[in-house]
Amino acid sequence: MTISMHSASAPVFGRMLGNLLAWLDKAEAHATARKFDGANYLGLRLAPDMLPFTRQIQIASDAAKGCMARLAGQELPSWEDNEASVADLRARIQKTIDYVRNFEPAQIDGSEGREITIPRRSGEPLKLTGEAFLKHYALPNFFFHMTTAYALLRHAGVDLGKADYLGR
Amino acid sequence: MTISMHSASAPVFGRMLGNLLAWLDKAEAHATARKFDGANYLGLRLAPDMLPFTRQIQIASDAAKGCMARLAGQELPSWEDNEASVADLRARIQKTIDYVRNFEPAQIDGSEGREITIPRRSGEPLKLTGEAFLKHYALPNFFFHMTTAYALLRHAGVDLGKADYLGR
Numbered sequence: 083m084t085i086s087m088h089s090a091s092a093p094v095f096g097r098m099l100g101n102l103l104a105w106l107d108k109a110e111a112h113a114t115a116r117k118f119d120g121a122n123y124l125g126l127r128l129a130p131d132m133l134p135f136t137r138q139i140q141i142a143s144d145a146a147k148g149c150m151a152r153l154a155g156q157e158l159p160s161w162e163d164n165e166a167s168v169a170d171l172r173a174r175i176q177k178t179i180d181y182v183r184n185f186e187p188a189q190i191d192g193s194e195g196r197e198i199t200i201p202r203r204s205g206e207p208l209k210l211t212g213e214a215f216l217k218h219y220a221l222p223n224f225f226f227h228m229t230t231a232y233a234l235l236r237h238a239g240v241d242l243g244k245a246d247y248l249g250r
Numbered sequence: 251m252t253i254s255m256h257s258a259s260a261p262v263f264g265r266m267l268g269n270l271l272a273w274l275d276k277a278e279a280h281a282t283a284r285k286f287d288g289a290n291y292l293g294l295r296l297a298p299d300m301l302p303f304t305r306q307i308q309i310a311s312d313a314a315k316g317c318m319a320r321l322a323g324q325e326l327p328s329w330e331d332n333e334a335s336v337a338d339l340r341a342r343i344q345k346t347i348d349y350v351r352n353f354e355p356a357q358i359d360g361s362e363g364r365e366i367t368i369p370r371r372s373g374e375p376l377k378l379t380g381e382a383f384l385k386h387y388a389l390p391n392f393f394f395h396m397t398t399a400y401a402l403l404r405h406a407g408v409d410l411g412k413a414d415y416l417g418r
Contacts, residue, residue, distance in 0.1 A: 084252035084253065084254050084255075084359075084362070085252065085253055085254075085255065085258060085362055085381050085384075085385075086252050086253075087252070087253065089381070089385075090253060090258060090385060093385065093386075094385050094386065094389075094390075097386060098390065128296070128401050128404065128405055129404050129405050129407075132401075132404060191252070194252070194253055213253050213257070216253075217253075217257075217258060217261065217262050218261075218262065218265060218416070218417075219416060221262075221389065221393075222262075222266065222393060222415070222416055223412075223416065225389075225390060225393030225394070225397060226393070226397050226400075226412075226415055229393060229394050229397035229398060229401075230397060230401060232394075233296050233397075233398060233401055236296065236297050236300060237296055237297050239297075244391075244394075247390070247394055248386070248387060248390055248391065249386075
């Protein structure tokens with residue numbers, strides 16, 4: 083038995099993004115209880131030179147949709163990064179879940195050896211096999227932005243724990 | 251083609267833990283330049299009710315070694331959590347890398363359907379297949395603690411960027 087490229091990607095993104103929607107439920111409940119505008123979360127940063135909450139979610143979304151598109155050999159979907167409220171972020175997350183779940187296994191399976199080219203701001207583009215791209219680039223990057231979003235909410239006092247992160 | 255349970259686990263843990271050693275190089279250089287004791291990093295927390303830097307690294311180590319042992323059907327190695335310096339943390343990380351890399355693919359491959367039982371503080375133990383355990387529990391948990399360790403160093407002013415996180 084082996085695991086497939088589809089099973090190692092789409093369900094991981096889909097489940098974690100579903101967890102993120104539940105973190106936002108708790109974030110909004112916290113904002114309501116403390117009587118502040120949930121939009122205050124959007125600009126939070128862990129350090130002044132780190133990206134704010136909204137960007138963490140947009141980039142997690144991009145990591146998930148970009149991974150699926152690249153593995154399937156499709157054009158990368160370009161979505162406007164214009165979310166300005168928790169409701170907008172929810173819509174972006176749900177749109178990402180729907181996009182990811184819409185891929186059939188047959189579109190993704192067999193992409194282990196596909197050459198993936200990632201443009202870089204400086205120097206040569208990065209070239210990876212589909213398998214290396216998924217394991218060493220797309221998933222680590224996705225989890226980076228998910229965990230940073232989680233940390234920002236924890237830092238803001240939202241009642242989250244590891245069970246919320248993992249989603250059980 | 252498909253990816254194997256071994257290729258989806260050991261190289262991911264090994265590479266990221268190697269990246270973590272490089273983050274510690276930068277952390278120590280930062281401490282030297284700013285003339286503070288590198289051990290000051292060990293107690294840093296992102297929030298007063300989050301675990302400190304040392305625990306983030308110990309738990310990332312436990313996530314990696316526990317995943318490999320569980321998938322191989324071996325007893326979980328129990329290591330003392332007694333690290334008290336950056337040098338101790340380095341040794342713990344290197345020991346984890348060596349442990350993870352020591353598994354042969356044949357010990358891990360085919361563990362997709364193995365029943366994995368995870369004790370929980372409250373309630374029934376969690377039962378998962380090897381594949382679900384790796385994708386939805388072990389890897390997310392590992393990346394959680396790696397990213398939190400990274401965020402603590404970033405927060406402390408260490409000159410790290412996404413390239414250090416991903417390791418290229």
